[in-house]
Amino acid sequence: MSAWWPLATHxxxxxxxxxxxxxxxxxxxxxxxxxxxxxxxxxxxxxxxxPLSVSFTWHPGSDPKRAGRVTVRFTPVGTGTEVELTHTTWxxxxxxxxxxxxxxx
Numbered sequence: 001m002s003a004w005w006p007l008a009t010h011x012x013x014x015x016x017x018x019x020x021x022x023x024x025x026x027x028x029x030x031x032x033x034x035x036x037x038x039x040x041x042x043x044x045x046x047x048x049x050x051p052l053s054v055s056f057t058w059h060p061g062s063d064p065k066r067a068g069r070v071t072v073r074f075t076p077v078g079t080g081t082e083v084e085l086t087h088t089t090w091x092x093x094x095x096x097x098x099x100x101x102x103x104x105x
Contacts, residue, residue, distance in 0.1 A: 001021060001022055002018075002019040002020055002021070003103065004099065004103045005020050005096065005099075005100075006095070006096060006099040007019075007032075009095070010060075010092060010095070011032055011039075011060075012032050012039050012040035012042075012060055012061035013032060013034050013039035013040065016034040016035070016039065017032050017033070017039060018035060019032070020032045020033070020042070021033065022045065022054075022056070023045065024050070025048055026046065026047065026048050028044070028045040028048070029042075029043070029044055029045075030042040030043040030044070030045070030056060030058075040060065040061045041059075041064075042058065042059065042060040042061075043056045043057040043058045043059055043060075043064075044056060046069075047071070051074055052073065054071075054072050055069065055071040057070075058070045058087065058089075068087055068088045068089035068090050069087070069088050070085065070087045071085075071087075072084070072085050072086075085097075
């Protein structure tokens with residue numbers, strides 16, 4: 001996730017964040033790291049079905065009891081992949097996905 005997530009503007013540690021990683025298995029965590037180690041936990045993987053889909057709770061730096069839910073589905077289309085993202089209770093995806101699109105060009 002670190003290759004395309006805009007840590008400078010969307011992180012728990014802001015200027016100290018160096019990476020964000022998803023542990024790829026049900027029960028795996030989404031963890032933000034700094035130089036000294038973990039800074040914050042963003043969520044927990046609830047469904048792991050590569051290469052078709054992943055679902056997880058979403059609560060970067062906040063109470064896990066108030067977490068939103070994210071599901072991402074991947075569908076082969078021609079020589080590429082269609083990505084469908086469904087999320088409850090967060091409005092920041094437009095910025096994040098725009099950042100991702102610019103990074104992947």
